[in-house]
Amino acid sequence: LKVHHRLGSYEVHFALLAEAGEHIPADTYIITDENVWRAYSEAFYASNRVIVLPAGEQSKSVATFEQCLEQLAEMGAHRGSTVTALGGGVVGDLAGFVAAAYMRGIAYIQVPTTLLAQVDSSVGGKVAIDLRAGKNLAGAFYPPSKVIICSEMLRTLDSRQMRNGLAEMWKYAFIADAALVAPLAQLADCPQPEQLSDLIKACVAIKAAIVQEDEFETTGRRAILNFGHTIGHAIEHAGMYSEWLHGEAISIGMVAEARLGEALQVTPQGTAKEVARHLGAAGLPTELPPIPMDTLLDIMMRDKKRTSDGLAFSLLTRIGECKLVNGVRNMAVSEALQSDEKY
Ligand SMILES: NC(=O)c1ccc[n+]([C@@H]2O[C@H](COP(=O)([O-])OP(=O)(O)OC[C@H]3O[C@@H](n4cnc5c(N)ncnc54)[C@H](O)[C@@H]3O)[C@@H](O)[C@H]2O)c1
Numbered sequence: 551l552k553v554h555h556r557l558g559s560y561e562v563h564f565a566l567l568a569e570a571g572e573h574i575p576a577d578t579y580i581i582t583d584e585n586v587w588r589a590y591s592e593a594f595y596a597s598n599r600v601i602v603l604p605a606g607e608q609s610k611s612v613a614t615f616e617q618c619l620e621q622l623a624e625m626g627a628h629r630g631s632t633v634t635a636l637g638g639g640v641v642g643d644l645a646g647f648v649a650a651a652y653m654r655g656i657a658y659i660q661v662p663t664t665l666l667a668q669v670d671s672s673v674g675g676k677v678a679i680d681l682r683a684g685k686n687l688a689g690a691f692y693p694p695s696k697v698i699i700c701s702e703m704l705r706t707l708d709s710r711q712m713r714n715g716l717a718e719m720w721k722y723a724f725i726a727d728a729a730l731v732a733p734l735a736q737l738a739d740c741p742q743p744e745q746l747s748d749l750i751k752a753c754v755a756i757k758a759a760i761v762q763e764d765e766f767e768t769t770g771r772r773a774i775l776n777f778g779h780t781i782g783h784a785i786e787h788a789g790m791y792s793e794w795l796h797g798e799a800i801s802i803g804m805v806a807e808a809r810l811g812e813a814l815q816v817t818p819q820g821t822a823k824e825v826a827r828h829l830g831a832a833g834l835p836t837e838l839p840p841i842p843m844d845t846l847l848d849i850m851m852r853d854k855k856r857t858s859d860g861l862a863f864s865l866l867t868r869i870g871e872c873k874l875v876n877g878v879r880n881m882a883v884s885e886a887l888q889s890d891e892k893y
């Protein structure tokens with residue numbers, strides 16, 4: 551699978567674990583986290599060119615960014631060197647931004663190891679770190695030179711992290727491909743990697759097609775990927791990014807935004823119920839937590855995706871299709887969310 555971007559293209563390889571190391575130059579600088587390195591150091595050349603970070607979102611910081619740049623320089627990385635991001639979305643976002651900045655940009659390879667990173671963050675070229683003022687506030691569009699997806703690495707992922715990625719897979723089914731609904735519904739809530747590999751490919755193909763059409767998020771095409779995310783991000787934020795994982799928050803967000811779509815008569819009646827049924831069966835939360843509506847709206851209004859004439863939502867026109875709707879008024883959002891229908 552090839553992804554085209556402004557400066558060329560990159561290949562997404564689906565590889566066996568035993569072969570993953572062959573896709574990576576022997577002299578690459580691996581950036582990874584402690585959990586991933588514990589499980590997979592043997593699959594890669596265990597050179598001394600490894601930066602192992604603490605696991606978790608805290609590593610997407612300015613301090614870690616600086617530390618990685620300094621370590622690359624100390625280890626002698628030069629313009630022709632490559633960085634390999636071996637880990638989940640945290641490592642991918644950080645290492646990608648480090649590669650973008652080091653010597654004005656060196657090549658980097660994404661080896662995503664969480665389901666979320668395999669179906670979402672490793673493809674599309676968005677890289678970032680967090681600032682004290684908020685998540686992903688410093689970053690770049692900087693495409694990788696290659697993405698290597700090895701579904702076998704999901705074997706060591708815990709079930710909560712698995713569901714976290716499943717939420718994004720359901721998102722692709724809802725916004726772009728109704729044919730994914732049946733196979734996704736057949737998975738148990740902690741599926742085996744071999745059951746997932748074809749579905750991962752299908753999801754990556756959808757993401758690749760969308761980001762190619764709108765690399766820099768300027769036309770609104772890429773924004774359709776935000777289904778469930780406007781409300782989902784507000785929930786994540788209100789929970790201080792510790793109460794809910796991203797996939798859990800967008801699961802709740804997808805149900806809520808399907809209800810909003812129904813209220814705005816963009817989404818057929820009954821769709822929200824169906825969305826909730828599928829996500830609930832996958833073990834994901836579907837009901838809004840008790841956060842005051844004003845708090846959620848406040849956070850949404852400060853979101854960087856907001857436009858001047860109101861909130862923008864990616865809304866389902868049916869299961870498997872969506873469109874971007876701009877200028878949604880706050881009142882419409884609070885009314886739709888406060889209706890006390892439960893699924
Ligand atoms: N760039 C993008 O387009 C994009 C899109 C979505 C999310 N993101 C970012 O991705 C980040 C979240 O990524 P994530 O959900 O992958 O979280 P993560 O990178 O924190 O990984 C989750 C946990 O799983 C562990 N882990 C990773 N791979 C493992 C494996 N194979 N086996 C066992 N444990 C493993 C990690 O050590 C960590 O503890 C957020 O910072 C988010 O902003 C970026």
Ligand SMILES: [Zn+2]
Pocket residue numbers: 670718779796800
């Ligand atoms: Zn997401």
